[in-house]
Amino acid sequence: MTGFDRLRGHLVREYEKKTDRSRAIFRRAEKVMIAGGSHTIRLWRPYPFFAAAAEGPSVRDVDGNTYIDYWQGHYANILGHNPRLIRSRIAACLERGALHTGFEAGHQIExxxxxxxxxxxxxxxxxxxxxxxxxxMYAVMMAQGLTGRDHVLKVGGGWHGASPYLLKGVKFHADDGFEGRESAGLLDEIVRRTLVTRFNDVADLERAIAEHGDRIACFIVEPFLGVGGFLAASKEYLERARQLTAKHGILLVFDEIISGFRFCPGGVQTLYGVRPDLTTLGKIIGGGHAVAAVIGPREIMEECEHGRGGGDRVYFEGGTFSAHSEYMKAGLIMLGYLADHAATVYPKIARSGERLRREIERVFAAEGIRARCTGDGNDVVCGSSLFMVHFPRTADVAYDRPEDIHDPRRSDLPMREDLLKLALLVNGVNVVHGGGAVSSAHGAKEIGATIAAYAEAARLFKKYLD
Ligand SMILES: Cc1ncc(COP(=O)(O)O)c(C=O)c1O
Incomplete structure (x- = not known):
């Protein structure tokens, strides 16, 4: 048995000891739900804990264990779980009757x-x-409708949700890197028309656009890459993307679903000073509710009202729960708070992020283990609350591209996804991909306890893996 297996066995036993009820619930869930739940990332092995309550920096499971949480509602909860500010006002709203009506209501305008x-x-x-x-998905359809072109360009490692147009080049595949399709059930034609370029690589972007420019409807990119590795795009890259797309009649779409309102009270694009044609937002803007949005100049957005030259319009009609009044109200409270408290919230979470990234690397180094954190900003995004931990296989991995993060030859992924996840859980900390997002509810006490949990994980790694 390898040291990895022995450590995993030890951690699973420790985790099982404290999560009897979660285990029993999971066994029930497995009988009626795919893989036992509703979102793959929440379903870690051997089974997830089930949350009973969450407040501020922490979540409590059904067995009564408390975890300092950096997943924070898929990074949506920048003020921590269930902030009283939103909770109390939404409760009052619900009392007055805020359930869905199916009519237009005012808060969406604000x-x-x-x-x-x-x-x-x-x-x-x-x-x-x-x-x-x-x-x-709607942003891509609008770009295709507006340009009359049918190809989409995205970056390897970029995750934009499960729309068929963008389910390519998300995960790193052993045979074709970031060129692979991510799902069965996609039409070959759509997969073929989704093109992948390397994140932050100006030369590769120039090549892709030179080769396919007249067929590409849009280039969609996160200015601060999220799931792909918490990496900030360089200013030069985004500026060049803006120039090239404008020159070739390609729409530039910034997916700010993670980065929007995470670094400043608005889009991170305002820090770069680069203006895309369309922006997608989500997560934080719903104040804990299901809200996402597409935003752009009138002449582009009106493509959904009437097609160009009497042609078909883009069928971005809205869904049953679009602009749900309770969600709109919660989003407004959230954005109002962030605008009013930007000067305290953003520096605070950035300082904590910086401390975590530095200390995590330090506690592993103290045990002779190489660990690297991404998530720090650059000369444009000064300060970041995001952190993702990596275990490089060699000392020279640069961690400036998603390839470094997702290629198992460069980074030890099971060490992070299996061992670190469990080692932190048994020490009262919940992370995803080895880290997550700091919220304004995480204080010095939680940050200190988190560093201590990583130090304990590092000691265990040394003991078992040496
Ligand atoms: C950058 C980005 N775009 C799009 C999505 C998809 O959003 P949703 O999960 O709300 O469908 C995500 C989700 O994590 C994301 O990180």
Whole structure:
């Protein structure tokens, strides 16, 4: 038996000891739900804990264990879990009757105005939907409708939700890197028309656009890569993307579903000073509810009202729960708070992020283990609350590209996804991909306890893996 297996066995036993009830619930769940739940990332092995309550920096499971949580609602909860501010006002709203009516109601206008303001305040139009997947799908459809082209360019490692147009080049595949399709059930034709370029690689972007420019409807990119590795795009890359797309009649779409309102009270695009044609937002803007949006200048957004030259319009109609009044209200409270408290919230979470990234590397180094954290910003995004931990196989992995993070020859993924996850859980900390997002509810006490949990994990790694 390898040291890895022995350590995993030890951690599973420790985890099982404290999570009897979760285990029993999971066995029931497995009988009626695919893989026992509703979202793969929440279903770690041997089984997930089931949450009973969550407040601020922490979540409590059904067995009564408390974890300091950095998953924070898929990074949506920038003020921590269930902030009283939103909870109390939404409760009052519900009392007055905020369940779904199917009629247009006022708060959506204020939220749309807040989003336009957050993207720089220039004239723009908004349409709401209920998930990031839908927002990016509609953005692609609008680009295709507007340009009359049928190819989409995205970056390897970029995750934009499960829209068929974008289910390629998300995971690193042993045979074809970031060129692979991510799902069965996709039409070959759509997969073929989705092109993949390397993140932050100006030369590769120039090549892709030189080769396929007249067929590409849009280039969709996160200015701060999320799931792909918490990597900031360089200013040069985004500026070049803007120039090239404008020159070739390609729409530039910034997917700010993670980065929007995470680094400043608006889009991170305002820090770069690069203006895309369309922006997609989600997560934080719903104040804990299912809100996503597509935003762009009137002449582009009106593509959903009437097609060009009497042609078909883009069928971005809205869904049953689009602009749900309770969700709109929660989003407004969230964005209002962030605008009013930007000077305290953003520096605080960035300082904690910086401390975690530095200390995590240090505690592993103290045990002779190489660990690297991504998530720090750059000369444009100064300060970041995001952190992702990696175990490089060799000392020279640069961690400036998603390839470094997702290629198992460069980074030891089972060590992070299996061992670190469990080692932290048994020490009262919940992470995803070895880290997560700091919220304003995480104070010095939680950050200190988190560093201690990583130090304990490092000691265990040394003991078993040496
Ligand atoms: C950058 C980005 N775009 C789109 C999505 C999809 O959003 P949703 O999960 O709301 O469909 C995600 C989700 O994590 C994301 O990180």
């Amino acid at each position: 939220l749309a105005e807040a989003l336009v303001q957050g993207l720089g305040g220039r004239e723009a139009k908004v349409r709401f939907t209920t998930s990031g997947t839908l927002a990016t």
